[in-house]
Amino acid sequence: MILSQFQEVGRNLFTQGLVSSQSGNLSIRLGECLFITHRGTMLGSIEEGDLVQTGITKNGRSTPLASSELPVHRSIYQHTSALSIVHAHPPYAVALSFVEEEIIPRDMEGKLLFSRVPVLDKEVLKANELCREITEALKQHKVVLLRGHGSFAAGQLLEEACYYTTALEYSCRLLYLLKGLGVNAGQNF
Ligand SMILES: [Zn+2]
Numbered sequence: 001m002i003l004s005q006f007q008e009v010g011r012n013l014f015t016q017g018l019v020s021s022q023s024g025n026l027s028i029r030l031g032e033c034l035f036i037t038h039r040g041t042m043l044g045s046i047e048e049g050d051l052v053q054t055g056i057t058k059n060g061r062s063t064p065l066a067s068s069e070l071p072v073h074r075s076i077y078q079h080t081s082a083l084s085i086v087h088a089h090p091p092y093a094v095a096l097s098f099v100e101e102e103i104i105p106r107d108m109e110g111k112l113l114f115s116r117v118p119v120l121d122k123e124v125l126k127a128n129e130l131c132r133e134i135t136e137a138l139k140q141h142k143v144v145l146l147r148g149h150g151s152f153a154a155g156q157l158l159e160e161a162c163y164y165t166t167a168l169e170y171s172c173r174l175l176y177l178l179k180g181l182g183v184n185a186g187q188n189f
Pocket residue numbers: 023024087088089149150
C-alpha cells in the first residue's frame with residue numbers, strides 16, 4: 001500500500017521530467033515514523049528496498065541509508081501538519097528560480113492553488129537556516145523553491161504534494177513561454 005503510493009508518484013514525476021534518473025526524494029509520515037526514499041533511489045522505478053523507515057526525531061539502524069535531504073523532511077514534519085513531502089527538480093521552475101524572487105502564477109490553476117511561491121537562496125542561507133526557512137515557508141505555502149536546485153511540496157497525501165509540484169512546473173513553463181513571447185507576464189488572462 002505504502003510502496004504503491006511511492007511507486008505511482010515516483011513514476012509520475014520521472015515520466016514528466018520533474019526529476020532525473022536518481023534525483024528527488026519522497027516521504028510520508030506515519031505517527032512518529034517516516035518512510036523516505038533511499039539515497040540515490042531511481043524514482044521512476046521504486047522497489048521495496050528503496051524505502052527507509054526512520055523516526056521523526058530519532059535515528060534507527062537504517063537512517064544512514066536515507067536520502068541526504070532527511071533533515072529537511074524531518075524539520076517539516078516536526079513543525080507543520082504535513083503528512084507527505086515531494087522534493088523534485090522541475091526544470092522550468094528551477095530556471096525561473098535563478099531570476100525571480102518569487103513565482104506568481106498567471107494560469108488559472110496556478111492562481112487558484114498558489115498566490116505566490118517563495119524562492120529561497122542557499123547561497124544566502126546557512127544549511128540549518130535553509131532547513132528552517134523551508135519549514136517556515138511551508139507553513140504558509142503549498143510549495144517552495146530553492147534557487148538553482150528544486151522544489152519542496154507538502155500535503156496530506158503524496159499524490160497531493162505531487163500535484164502541487166506538477167502545477168508549479170506548469171505555471172513556470174507558461175511564465176517562461178510568455179517571457180519568450182515578450183508578453184508582460186504580469187497581465188491577467
Ligand atoms: Zn534535490
